[in-house]
Amino acid sequence: MDNNCTLSARITELETKVAFQELIIEELNQSLIKQQFAIDKLQTQIRHIAEKLKGAQVSLVASRSEETPPPHY
Numbered sequence: 001m002d003n004n005c006t007l008s009a010r011i012t013e014l015e016t017k018v019a020f021q022e023l024i025i026e027e028l029n030q031s032l033i034k035q036q037f038a039i040d041k042l043q044t045q046i047r048h049i050a051e052k053l054k055g056a057q058v059s060l061v062a063s064r065s066e067e068t069p070p071p072h073y
Helices: 002-055
Strands: none
Touching: none
């Protein structure tokens, strides 16, 4: 009988550990889902910013309309 009680206690302990592990795995899975969503959102934003930068014509030389006339005018 003592052996049955020990076996029963061990099985109960293992069942408790498995239940706890299942809970932790589900919490980790939800965290991963949230992180992947955030990563996807950031990648979309970076792609959008990169497209804007490609579209912007940045020049170190000012256009003729923006240039001030030389001092002798």
